[in-house]
Amino acid sequence: MSVTSDLHSARSTPHPRAVLTLVKPITWFPPVWAYLCGVVASGVSPWSAPGPVLLGMVLAGPVVCGMSQAANDWCDRHVDAINEPDRPIPSGAIPGRWGLWIALAMSALALLLGTALGPWGFGATVFGVAAAWAYSAEPVRLKRSGILGPGLVGLCYEGLPWFTGAAVLSAGAPAAPVVALALLYALGAHGIMTLNDFKALEGDRQTGVRSLPVTLGPARAARVACWTMALPQLAVVALLAGWDWPWHAGAIAALLALQLAAMRVLLRDPKGRAPWYNATGVSLYVGGMMVAAFALRGTGG
Template sequence: MSVNSDLHPSRVGAAPSALLELLKPVTWFPPMWAYLCGIVSAGVWPGADWPLVVLGVVLAGPLVCGMSQAANDWCDRHVDAINQPERPIPSGRVPAGLALGVAVGMSVLALAAGWLLGPWGFGATVVAVACAWAYSAEPIRLKRSGWWGPGLVGLCYEGLPWFTGAAVLSAGAPSFFVILVALLYAIGAHGIMTLNDFKAIEGDRAMGIKSLPVVKGPEVAARIACVVMALPQALVIAMLLVWGKPWFALAVTAALLGQFAAMRVLLRDPEGLAPWYNAVGVSLYVSGMMVTAIAIRGMAV
């Protein structure tokens, strides 16, 4: 099936359902969850600041993440015409020009919402919006690299929202403990993003995108992803033990052991089972994040 993503020039609008599909609500959960982890890890009860909690969750999920999905789909419309022609832009259900307008408009809206979160929230929003465009858009287009692309997304999906939630609620720079665990879970998310690239191998290869599944092959890329996901969690477990949090360390260990079991299944057929792992293994991963956030709440240096 051949699809020209620049067809349908007469269409100027799109159904709400197609626009919602463009924003991919299923991808909003990780940054929203990470923001909540940041709030919990700060150890500060929101009190009268609950509107900041709600605004931050909306900003991390529907606004910034939704914007990044629209921008990525617009920048990837030719790749998607090969990999997933049923997506909103290549299928013609959302005109390319409208998708670009949505991405730009939501970028502006995200910055406005970030401004309401104070200097820390606004600064983090600026970084997040800039990274979203740097990942997808020419001439930077960091997604061409199987190392830099997933690393940037992992940072923006897990590390930056976690840092932001802690900074906004504490009205200042987060503690060393918060920054360290947020960074470790962001590094581990590199592996999650590598598995996400498995669905686009054919188009990535055709368009010169050097994702790890394209460059290394599915089997090797899956093993790299598993190691990258596991090592930061192992370090978190070790640190929790050093910090006198053995029960929390045990809970994170249980989550990691569950991931090991899922990884064994994944490695039987990496290309076919990557979506399954993203549902099962990633759920265990983010559960460990919240356990760690609870463990370090209120710890300060």
């Protein structure tokens, strides 16, 4: 056992820095961005309701997404002991059952804050919290499926916050175009989540998690992920062009073209290049989301 592990094992309470690491602030951006896309797509000025905008951002990112990360790390502590033993729970920086208590406390906080966003916001919060536990925890543990697991995460990272932002700002169900594009971008996010599974390939294989990189192998899984990301965006381009928003459609097509160039680089070394693509191609993907949201402003949510 290392000196660091010895020090961690002697702790009875979590190290504050380890708690911050547990909730992974870097993962908060996608749902916060998607919530803002929904706010923009609603057609309602965010300055007319700054409270719900700010609360929704906090709820989508630090609270619900942070809670989902804590829950996943607690439920994955045996997998992480193989893949990343220095993470807070397997390393002992968060000792005992503190990881579970943090995830449960954040779940309760999410539900409490969700009540302030009205029935649509609260309903979305309940769904998001339930989905986080269904993804990670036994006996459901949808993470075991390379289809259902990434699909659920993509829905909660991109589609659900987009829908929620539009519903909260417009105080009602969003318009059909808003829902359609939110679902398309959520579907495309399945590919992003598949690429994210490359980092856990060995631990997933040993513990029976049937991610696409495990079941298909890195090369085929990367090709499936690329098609999954590209096709929904092509559908978005077609819909925006058909709805007479050609400039927005053209901008998203240009962003997609850049992604396709990045995908060619990814496919040369899927496992090695997956982190690089997540920092480049995914940025282009979420940029297109905001372009689409601005196109939808005229629908009135």
